[in-house]
Amino acid sequence: DNVYASGGDISGSTNVIDKISTSTDGNSTDIGDLTVGRQYISGQSSETHGYSSGGITPSSNVIDKFSFSVDGNATDVGDMTSSRRGVAGQSSSTHGYVSGGEGPSNVMEKFTFASDGNATDVGDLTVSRDYTTGQSSTTHGYTSGGTISNASLQNVIDKFTFSSNNNATDV
Numbered sequence: 001d002n003v004y005a006s007g008g009d010i011s012g013s014t015n016v017i018d019k020i021s022t023s024t025d026g027n028s029t030d031i032g033d034l035t036v037g038r039q040y041i042s043g044q045s046s047e048t049h050g051y052s053s054g055g056i057t058p059s060s061n062v063i064d065k066f067s068f069s070v071d072g073n074a075t076d077v078g079d080m081t082s083s084r085r086g087v088a089g090q091s092s093s094t095h096g097y098v099s100g101g102e103g104p105s106n107v108m109e110k111f112t113f114a115s116d117g118n119a120t121d122v123g124d125l126t127v128s129r130d131y132t133t134g135q136s137s138t139t140h141g142y143t144s145g146g147t148i149s150n151a152s153l154q155n156v157i158d159k160f161t162f163s164s165n166n167n168a169t170d171v
Helices: none
Strands: 002-006 016-021 029-033 042-045 049-053 062-067 075-079 088-091 095-099 105-112 120-129 133-136 140-144 157-161
Touching: 002 042, 002 049, 002 062, 042 095, 049 095, 088 140, 095 140, 095 157, 120 157
Parallel strands: 042 088, 088 133
Antiparallel strands: 002 016, 016 029, 042 049, 049 062, 062 075, 088 095, 095 105, 105 120, 133 140, 140 157
């Protein structure tokens, strides 16, 4: 099995997609490029593909997709509802989610893995914040931490269900 890392900040935004083996120790391998170099992006994954969403290039709403089975470049498969960096990413078995982001933002949006397309706004976080972290269980997405305008650190953990479109709750 492998894990993947994409984008980032190497003296400016980078477009690199790296693959890291979980079965042996060693360095990552550059296996392709995002459609545009960017930093402060979120990641999502289906069974077959990795996704990189949002970020700064100076600002991006791009959703890129790359294959797990064949090394290669990503393709632009859709757009987020707005350009945001510092967003959190979550994944259900059928959809990718993007939440929060610079602004700060309370937007939660999702896009389907079954076909390429744009994300749709599906609810709100309890607190608008940027530079958050995303987590996923099999039934829920979580958005934790972050800041309000890079100043006030937040300790909020929001939870939202994957089974319906609703606002998050502070858990």
